[in-house]
Amino acid sequence: MLSGANSAANSEIYNKIKSEISSKVSNEVSNEMNSELSSKANNTVKNSMSKVTFVLNGQAVESSENPTKRLLDILREDHGLVGAKEGCGEGECGGCAVLLDYKIVNSCLTPLGSVQDKQVITIEGLSLSTEGQTIKKAFEDYGSVQCGICTPGMMIATASLLHHNQKPTEAEIREGLSGNLCRCTGYNMIVKAIQYLADEKGELWC
Amino acid sequence: MSDISRSINKVDNDEKITGKAVYIDDIKLENMLYAKTVRAEITSGTIIGRHYPEMPTDYHIVDYLDIPGNNYVKIIFEDMPVFVKDKVGYYGEPIALVVGPDKQVILDIISQIVFEYDAIAPIYDYVDSVIHYDYEKGVGEAVFEPANRVIEYTYETGYQEHVYIEPQGVIGDTDGDKISVYGSIQCPYYVKNALINTLGMDEKKVRVVQTTTGGAFGGKEEFPSLIACQVAVAVKKIGKPIKLIYNRVEDMAYTTKRHPSTIRMEAAIDEQNNILGFRAHVSLDGGANIGLSSVVLQRAMIAATGVYNINNLAISGDVYRTNTVPTGAFRGFGAPQMIFAVEMFIHHIAKELGIDPLILRNKYMAKQGDSTSTSGHFRDPIIMKDMIARAKELADYDHKIKLYGEHMPTKDMPGIGMSWFLHGCGFTGSGEQKHIKAVVRLHKDVGDIVTVLVAAVDMGQGIKTTMRKLVAHVLELPIEQVIMHNPDTDLVPDSGPTVASRTLMIVGALVSQAAEKLKENWLAGKEQIFEEKYKQPKYIQWDEESFQGNAYPGYSWGVNIVEVAVSPVTYEVTLKGTWSVYDVGKAIDERIIMGQADGGLLQGISYGMLEVMENKDGMVQQKTVTDYIIPTASDTVNMITELMDNPFELGPFGAKGAGELTLIGGAPAVALAIENAIGKSVTKIPVTPEYIMSLIEGE
Ligand code: FES
């Protein structure tokens, strides 16, 4: 078992999401990606040494890339997971956000080596889970999406926020989104979507 | 038929929310090379020597010598080079691209490139006028002779950076014969025409495709033509696909921004405290290239009276060339600067005359039938009276304005401000007829699926949803039976650029006319095509030389009320509330308009109080989102917005423009709120804590 077991992510809900994602990942996410992953995994197993092992969207993966390489590049270039976007490259915009043991991190500032034995969930994975689909529906109903470039990051931020605080106040919601810049929406309709989720869908996270 | 304003699930929600939408940086083509820009390191002067290192295999330098056609970016003024030949106009001006397979090697090559320059003294002040316009209304200048008193104020506005979260980027590709450019762009045909000009190629050999665009706000109107030309020149030379993506620092330092301005306003006042007329002069900093600046200046000058009816005017303006990064299109296009000045000025006049500003404003508020600044007419109903009443009620304005402005130095100082504004929709004057000549097409296939063929791009404003909804509504079809793709110039006619709040009102009107025709002639199971071309309404008579006539086919209107609290210790401003009412004719999708309204207002408010960008020695000082602050969710409040229907006869289902309108009132509303809080006249935006301190404590 991987050491994510000790983290905050070790809640039932996390495991539930994880298993949901991994079953869906193997069914729905492109087979092409899976075979790419497994061939990579095979290669890296062979040349052992400094490989980094982690769980990506519910599946164990290994990377023999330089551990200082940005997780963002690993995801986008090696795994074809381009849902995380580079908006600034310096940890300020949240466009590249992913869940690391169910907590939001900016993958542009996360070195590959630091995810050793951890669980990484990207927007591609999140959106397959019940939580992801529930947030998605709220974003649709409240008009939270305009150009969409910040949206994967906003989804990740919402999941991270609600995971750690099922009943956030408006101020806590705003604080929870404050690492994610959006230039289109003025945040109004994103905040409203999350208020709805907190009011009506709290049971999903508790 | 159901009310068209009722909101539907946006057609691109699914792909955007799940991360499946493909933005330019998400595309990887086989054998694709990367490009990076090599830039000038002086602000003004001439290149007298170039030293390029030996190139490793598969690495290339691309510069002006490789340009097959004309070395300028086809915009309005032909003064922006694709690559600098010898004359450098601003720090960071592009001289060449280095192209190759590995980004790190490219950086190493760039570090070895040396240019020799002959530098000359740069110009940063408003001295080199490259565009000048003036116009009069009524007796013009002469109204100042009988004036009892003249009130004069000068207003200043700073740069604003778009900060679309997706930086600029394009990919070029070729099949050996034809060149295709994919990109994050607003105006596929602007890019295509620029490519034809710079590549010297036949229009059939050039193709432009828009990729999902992660925000634009005007920043992807003319600028992408520059990088598209550079990359296309490189593709033509090298014969492989090439990707050029700006990082945030490059994007902030070297792409266009909103024009800084200085606006001098004078009012002629008679003995009864009537405003006889205005005299105004607008100075815009154009940066090193004129580009679109002349059109921005026109819009600013035409907005010189804001929502007020002033009978006599003498308005002039200049665009100044400076050795700084070129300024260009930004949501509002000159109007935000001018509306800030006018809204502050009318308050400052009232203050000087000892009149309640609201009484003065109401007295001059334009009514249907009144003449516009350019001696045209407001033909359509103006419902501002109701809108203002509603906004005041929502905000509890009358109560608060009496209460606030009393100084309690130990407590936060509350303040409330209200702006009134309008925005002319579409191109100024005869622009649609003379320059754009929009064409739209509807194609129905044998399966009765209807495709909307227009060059309009969805950059977040939801046009894919609203266009499909319009057509589906006219044809009484489910929205799934109507399709609209990202524009590809090989497939769509030139319906014009996605700018100037024209897309729904002008392009949408043509599309709905085509849909009406298709409906009348519908043949189930048959392929059918219907095309519509723009015809200028007869009432638009416009003289470009004298600025006389109806400058716009129609106007959208708005009221913003903003409440703030100013800290008496740090002078920091906290947003407390916003209340807005807009007349955009008829919303085609209410939730889409409300979303645009939230985003536009926040951009306007932060333009007015937060966003600081300075240029020092020709260099932009704020080059990251750490240094250039835009609001986060924590800086923002619940924004209350309402729409009032006022259908416009020429818009589809009565719709008018909405994209730009919602930004325009933000800066004056927040500046007036701060003025109310601190009891000092604000004449400059952004109203930073430093500026507030200088107002309160004196210089
Ligand atoms: S790209 Fe990582 S925070 Fe902006």
Ligand code: FES
């Ligand atoms: S929707 Fe465009 S940046 Fe958020």
